[in-house]
Amino acid sequence: MDKKKKLEQRLRDKARLVLKVNYFTSIFTLFFAALCFFVLDIKQVIPYVFLGFGILNLVNTLLYKYHKNLTLTYNIVSIMTLAGAIIITLYSGGINSPFIFVLALIVVAGYVTTKAYGSLYLNLNLLIIVLIYSQSIADFSFVTNVVPEQSRNLFALLSILFSVYLLGGVFGKNLLNSHHNLYKTKDELEAKITEKETLLKEVHHRVKNNLQTVSSLLSLQSRNNDDKKVKELLKSSQNRVISMAMVHEMLYMREDIGKIEYKSYVQELAEYLIRSIKGTSSNITLDIDIPDLKLNIDTAIPLGLLINEAVTNALKYGIVDDSKGEIFIKLRKDDKGEYILNIGDDGIGFAEEVTHKTTKSLGLKLIHNLARQLRGSIIRDLSKKGTHYIVKFREISDQIPSMA
Template sequence: MEKTKLLEDRLNDRARLVLKVNYFTSICSLIFAAICIFALDITIVIPYVFLAFGILNLLNTVLYKFHNKLTLTYNIVSIMTLAGATTITLYSGGINSPFIFVLALIVVAGYITTKAYGAIYLNLNLLIILLIYSQSIADFSFVTNVVPEQSKNLFALLSVLFSVYLLGGVFGKNLLNAHHNLYKTKAELEGKIVEKETLLKEVHHRVKNNLQTVSSLLSMQARNTEDSVVKSLFKSSQNRVISMAMVHEMLYMREDISKIEYRSYVQDLAEYLIRSIKGTSSNITLDIDIPDVKLNIDTAIPLGLLINEAVTNALKYGIVDDRKGEIFIKLRKDENEGYLLNIGDNGHGFSETITYKNSKSLGLKLIHNLARQLRGSIMRDLTKKGTHYIVKFKEIQEQIPSVA
């Protein structure tokens, strides 16, 4: 919505500028026509070009109110200005006519409208100026200077005043206003972005706190039961909650609240799981090979939960008791702009015949469900000792809500 408003404001600024220039040039043209006839004694071609341009351009400006097509209005006035200015220039001295500067104003107006129109009218005006020059130096000239000798200086003065005022008083003034409005809008947008980022950080902080509260409740429930199976279930659920809370904590701590640096997250998560399941002094070695990869929250959380389940299963069922063991986690980008995760351990492993479909293990089912949530695939690597998974996935594109 903010972007749409910015585009609308820009279009409105351009429309106001074009209409203001149209009204100004139309009125000036009509006045110029009267001055040419009654004050400068110019009665051939020039005053009638001014008169025709003034009337037709007023009509063109009025018609804009009905069709509301700014480009059409601009192109009509540009073509009329081009034809009129070229004719007046030819009949008022050719390349030496002060009215030739009006041609430059068409180029300025073109670039205000669009870069493409500016380039078109720039090249067209350069060609016309060259043609005017060639006509001026030719042995045979099909037009003559119709401005009387005694009126040349006054005609030149009025032409220069018209060009300078249009360039500075109309184009310059309005462009400066548009420039200030643009930066004012930009400053307002930047302020809103900072405000939203601050609020979003606060949301991540509160979500993290709430998840930690849930983790504490699960821990209290686990302490209040003597059943080892139930206690283990509570502990597994607690670890899953902690793995999600860590994502929100890292987003809260970073300046970039859209993505997290994934290596440090996996390192912290794996170390926490080892402490949680094996204790502070264990024989577990971590081998984490993750480059400088940043993932958004929609990918980071399900992938974190998948890693949580795989590492938890390795620590509980693969590397039993206090035996030495190693956990491997490797993440790489593949050739299709996706990711390849290799995760496993050198523990006991389990039978090839056991799958998430015929197993009662919640962790095993979660691993496969989370791989599907990542819109990827998962398979076991049976060539290595222990349990190893190969997960292929792509980063889930964030759904950014529109800002009202």
């Protein structure tokens, strides 16, 4: 169920509850008006208020079928109920009137509609009750109890029955049904989400397996080729495939399938590249400074490929042969939400005149193209020994554009 359908369902539930309450209260108040006239012997004010409310509320409820504005229907009935309840309360004993509990129903109806209306009518009714109490204890009173002495107990009984039935039998019953429907929908959504997460994990697992198959084929092709340059190209391609496979493997292995913990990914990738290029025993030191950052797949893969190229170039051309060297990788996020990657080595470096535009090196071109794919910027830091880059970018969540 999409968002639009859920909103429509909520509106239908609210409309059904408000209309049901309106019909019930209209019929009950008309019946109450008849009882006041013919049974309770109340001839002033109260029966006319019941009669007027019943008729006007029926008209208000029937008009909803034409304008379909639930807020308008609710506010009209709330204002009429508030005015009618105040008048009947004042003319049936003031603060001691049992009909005063009807004011609480207006608050409940308000919260059923929206939290804002509920808060509004709660505060308004609290003020009205205090004013009714103040009028009751004053030395003078501008209204009198029009309910005959012999009918007051029966009037109280009918008022309480009306309040209790409306609150429990109508509001309570319908709210319980809505509550059950809400949890039923929630359980269905959770089941669908779990199913999708399982399928997505399986997709990541299969992608990882396919990439490893490609890596194995490249490795096999490399072993069957005697050309050193071709072997290096195949090995570089294999490492690029492995860097992508690692992302999918981490997404498959972890609970959060939307983002990966980037520090552990960079650590594993850098250690793999050192073993792949320099062997199991080398003089390379890793200095990785990455906080607990999580990146989505759209950002993680191109950034991982960029790090792969920078580290590969450092191991192949910066720190030559068995020389001792250090590789620096630092990633942080600034106050503006921009990521800053500092990556480099303390090797021999290369001439300042050599750029991605003038060189024939695929690795150097890829580093700049991947920075552009991240929709960021890249500059070379010439103040330090070796080769160092500063890459600035923001996390992307939409479709990654193809490299130009």
